[in-house]
Amino acid sequence: MDLLLWRHADAGEGSPDINRTLTPRGLKQSQRMARWLDEHAPAELRVLVSPATRTRQTIEAWRSDYEINPAVGLDATPQSLLEAAGWPEAGGAVLVVGHQPTLGQVASLLLRDEDSALSFKKGALWWFQLRERNGELQTVLKTVINADLI
Template sequence: MRRRLILVRHAKSNWDEPSLEDIARPLNARGARNAVTMGRWLKERGFLPDLMIVSPARRTQETAAGLAEGMGVSGETEVDEDLYLAPEDRILSAVKRARGDTVLLIAHNPGISVFATHFARAPHPHPDFRRYPTCATTVFALGADDWRNAEFGHNEVLDFAVPREVEATE
């Protein structure tokens, strides 16, 4: 089996408490719903991760929980401190440390949108691919035989979706 990377931007966060530290912001109601929706979307397509690697931010942790609920899995989750507001090179470093056949990684913009664009052999034609809105999800086929050999520009985009479009078809 080829290795696959599922790349997810955290779902929509709650800005109701402006004094809350950024890392502590939770999801809002739409974000919580979107995470479950995208988990179901992944499950319907057979993209179930062996491992979820997430930023330490509360909103990424809650996104992971919603995705797991939607997928109906309770797989292993690993918190990677380096993913908090990480630029694309730090996201690539996290990918290179991955293990398993299918890994789901949750991080933040702007790093995740730049990473997705650079990681793809060719960008997905969807108009939101480069913008990478909240809870956008891309499934890549890794263009290397091992995570340690992952590189920018060598990975096929297998699928891409955003929650509003998935929810419109449910």
């Protein structure tokens, strides 16, 4: 199974939090990542997006077919996100567009089996892959892409 975690791009301040929108910088970050995804994303990809405006704007730079799922939203937990994605049993590929600290907590669980958080840059994408090697399941960090460096 492939699990791609994309943190929403740069957003402005505001309240309520769910209605915050992307800044001009955030729009550029989303467009850069969209170009990268055009070339590299798995062909069959399920996309789960937080209900927050900034996450929807982030994914809409690339595609319009996605599922809004509160389990990956502002109040998500690592467990709710992994369950929504079906990790690791679902197979295939899932892209989640979400938020810190949940994305960093998921990355920490997958890489270190620890209940801590790694830091995701705004607009960054982390791609994990579950594989079997010598009869053992392994989580592999396939790539980390910083939108500002594309």
